[in-house]
């Protein structure tokens with residue numbers, strides 16, 4: 106009797122907790138701390154068609170209630186990822202979500218086409234990275250471009266397609282609906298919120314790119330509001346993301362309409378934090394005679 110089981114894009118997840126893209130690498134480092142296959146799913150580090158070295162200067166900055174990052178999608182590129190996929194596949198036995206970014210529509214499509222060669226479970230389309238100069242978030246902040254990139258990738262991919270949305274928009278419901286109309290099978294939200302940090306000694310912005318992405322506890326209320334709005338606007342399932350630090354936080358996201366969640370920054374507090382959250386969730390469900398499926402989208 107698994108109280109934590111949820112359904113998502115045709116998969117029966119053993120629990121609703123997934124590691125968030127970019128905060129878990131390809132699972133190697135965390136596998137030294139615990140059995141990562143206890144997670145419901147794992148979202149791998151964001152890939153782009155071509156290798157990216159990432160941004161210069163400061164990349165991570167702790168702030169009250171979370172952190173700012175400006176990694177700039179450092180990754181080995183889709184081809185190198187595919188060449189080494191056997192090792193990743195052997196390590197990750199739970200649901201595997203591959204996150205794909207791009208600088209142009211053509212890059213997204215070519216990346217998705219190449220990924221068809223390997224066996225992944227879900228393709229997460231990152232149209233919301235705030236830390237790259239071209240592409241990235243630009244696709245996720247306009248209804249038209251969100252529609253076009255979703256449509257183009259949906260046409261080529263053989264995997265269920267989940268589109269990852271940016272919180273840096275005026276109306277998330279409009280973008281969510283455009284992605285659904287374009288054929289997205291699911292949505293994930295939110296990516297990081299654009300923020301800034303100042304080095305007062307040197308009287309300059311901390312980050313070379315000036316703005317960076319805020320994640321962690323500080324963004325949870327924003328993420329809850331946006332998941333709620335998106336859930337009201339679409340009929341496709343949602344993976345909720347943003348500032349989840351406890352089992353109770355997971356319950357909040359399910360109640361506002363997420364079928365499952367991703368957790369990122371909390372894992373930087375302690376490497377075993379995701380397992381602690383999972384244990385809390387399990388204890389809550391047992392104490393309250395609750396099956397998680399009962400509370401999804403009740404608010």
Ligand SMILES: Cc1cc2nc3c(=O)[nH]c(=O)nc-3n(C[C@H](O)[C@H](O)[C@H](O)COP(=O)(O)O)c2cc1C
Nearest residue numbers: 125126127151231295296320321347348368369370
């Ligand atoms: C260091 C770092 C790297 C990230 N890299 C990616 C990425 O490659 N692709 C992506 O879609 N999101 C990326 N994100 C965003 C997270 O997946 C997540 O949406 C965000 O951090 C909010 O969740 P959290 O508050 O639980 O961390 C990154 C976040 C952080 C902190």
